[in-house]
Amino acid sequence: MGRPTLEDVARLAGVSRSTVSRVINRQPGVAPSHRRLVQEAVVELGYRPHLAARALASGRADTLDLIILDDDPDALSANPHYARVLAGTVKALAGNDIRLQIHVLPTIVGSWAGTGFGAVLINVPPESAQRLRRGYGWVVSMGRSAPRVSSIEPDNAEGGRLAVDHLYRAGRRRIAVIDGPESNPCAVQRREGGLRVIREAGLEPVLVRGDFTFATAERRTRELMAGHPDIDGIFACCDMTAAGARQALSATGRRVPDDVAIVGFDDGIVASSSGLTSVRQTVEDNAGLAARMVLAREGRRVTVPVSLTVRESSGHHRDA
Amino acid sequence: MGRPTLEDVARLAGVSRSTVSRVINRQPGVAPSHRRLVQEAVVELGYRPHLAARALASGRADTLDLIILDDDPDALSANPHYARVLAGTVKALAGNDIRLQIHVLPTIVGSWAGTGFGAVLINVPPESAQRLRRGYGWVVSMGRSAPRVSSIEPDNAEGGRLAVDHLYRAGRRRIAVIDGPESNPCAVQRREGGLRVIREAGLEPVLVRGDFTFATAERRTRELMAGHPDIDGIFACCDMTAAGARQALSATGRRVPDDVAIVGFDDGIVASSSGLTSVRQTVEDNAGLAARMVLAREGRRVTVPVSLTVRESSGHHRDA
DNA sequence: CTGAAAGCGCTTACAG
């Protein structure tokens, strides 16, 4: 007999399809007694709305959009950070019969008429996020955004502090910070958190401009070590940057961590598979929460705690 | 005025909606003259089918399923290989208005009634693939599968040969191979390709049982080096395995590549971000091709060439 | 607060 329909629920509850529809969609203006009857019928039949039908009737799609701003069209495979976002979103949507529409774009042009439930935004600058919010009705940004845009972000500044504090405690006194894109609030907060600790310790920070890519980090670290051969600690504002820095150090004959200790940020696969000390952020959980916030139309700004995972790159002792 | 509908096309072409539907869906039994009229109208109006409506009317979904078999529910973020598959699929589907339904499961239980266009299979053993093929109507397996299941795979045996040959040419004579799950045809072929080269060189191979995970590789490599301290080269059948091996070597005081050279397989982010020599397979392209094969109902078995990317872990010389 | 009815844009027997 196939899956139960609205009609089945209506019949069992002894009301009209309209009423059932209203209850399902949490619309106001339904007598509490009817509401209860419908809810019971839904449970009894195990009813779940047919999303394609809803999409057709309502004109909106049964879709959650994931919008990733990145110049690299292959970013999804090149940057494991996105994979974590995707993983978290997929997990949050599991069983919900909601489809994910993934967009990887270099930039947001014009205005979008989002046709689905809404969108989760990655690396989208505040102004664009604002526009998308209007087009979509509902968006949640990963990382702080414009005032009226919901967001969820790790405690970036605290992460920066943890990283540099760790380097300092390990005895490092010439510490460089490699930051990320100036347009990325996360990158800026991490840098500032790190720089503050360096200054508070009475040290002179060395700042290197990064862009969250391996290649740039590698090049800039070579330049850094040429100009400041006494650097003994590096805080990189993401793991890819840390990996690039390590590559440059190794290529120029420095030992890690003996000569230079490195701490990254993300604690993703790049860090865990290569012994990189890193600030841990729960990307998967954050993305899952963002997705759920979109679906539930929740508007708020969440900051998530971070921690430090210590590995070999900052001097974790060997066990044999 | 909104997007054009079937009705609009029918009116412009001067035929019925039924006829238009038949042309759109490439069904036989339409007069060539009518077919042309419809096609012209489609182009003129820029008509594209409303997939939710089609899904509702036909009972099938506008969806491509991606089925990943993995014991780890977080595999999507833990293993960057899947991210590459996802990236390739998303790219192939871009602009097609087709949604991706992603499933990460420990095992395939019972029979599935696939409701969408079909499925791309990752790590699905032949018998299950066979069943899914029936349920879905159309599937394509990443990696060789049952006789009647279409597949696309890298030239695994050749990759194994390339890897070991490279170690041999670098002067390594005590070479170990860490393989993958016995149930995974890719893993088996890589191992056999590598072992053959070792034997052909008149050497005695050392085989280590792996499972494509970092943790197992780390543990087994410790055991390996305890039992065979003279090992000077390791071919690991995937990058995660290579990373685990390297971790174990470093933890037990061996230098890479000076004491032991390592070659992995995949050449994904784990390899490129940490100087790991690896056999390159074009996962993204392969996955994209698989997706397109499902949509086009193409049935064939494709083998894709591989190559070797040499980095520090096998003795690539330093540049400064 | 409630329901009858039209309609979303397609597909698919069915009759011809």
Add this chain to the structure above:
DNA sequence: CTGAAAGCGCTTACAG
């Protein structure tokens, strides 16, 4: 080979 018609499972004015 073709078209009129029913129907997929919902939503949403509209009237009451």
